[in-house]
Amino acid sequence: MNYTTSQNGLDLEITIKNFSLAQTLDCGQAFRWEKQTDDSFCGIAYGTTLHVSQQGDVVTFYNTSLSDFDSIWRRYFDFDTDYNAINNSLMFDKNIAAAIEYAGGIRLLKQEPWETLCSFIISQNNNIPRIKGIIARLCENFGEDEYSFPSAEKLATLCIDELSPLRSGFRAKYLIDAAQKVSSGEVNFEKINSSSLLDGEEELIKIYGVGKKVAQCVLLYGFHKLSAFPIDVWIKKVLATYFSDGFPEKANEYAGVAQQYLFHYIRKKELL
DNA sequence: CGCCAGGTGTGCA
């Protein structure tokens, strides 16, 4: 156990080391969290809203039941995985070590596969504020209630024109195709769960508009396959700058975790 | 107002 919980009225407090709520929720892996203040966020996952904040090593889940924490948030934030051990296993490389130094408080969220698939279809050739806007409109227009992400079955009944309120541009046709293939079972999430990375990717790129990068994002953030390795423009820059001889094989098991740190790290450096 | 965005499909050599 690398954290402890305690009840404080209606709130639940988690004490945990080397975790950063802000880095985790604001690093481009999830798009339904809104920053309230520097260390306080409101958001939705698995059809459930949450207000959460962090003060030092203490993370406060406001107005949350222990059952919601156990069934949703503990898993969503991946609190049961030992990131100290993972980070230690990645420290052998000095560039990854530098990225850990900067961004090692990030956790790889366990998001819903279908939501993750849609989110990263929408993310292509797009910027984060607009990605969030499109996803918010998707939920407002087609979710079953105000909290839920619309199901693949629901979206599969729609045509491209009916997605116009999203203003998602050329991506609308990709969302429809994804909904049809997922709801029909042509793309099988159960199968992907127990598949290798390569087979999972092969399954996902059956969808029109899903290529390697989006597929790897879905495997990493939606299926929690920590060896998945999405290569976007930023990671291309990382590979060219720090790993001209190739990404170290020793990091393969947790390549996706390293990728997330490196992504955050190089973007920060570019801003300076 | 232009440039650009956590890419992918398409049409060429």
Added chain:
DNA sequence: TGCACACATGGC
């Protein structure tokens, strides 16, 4: 295989 180029929309 490799490489421009278009693609919708709007953030900055």
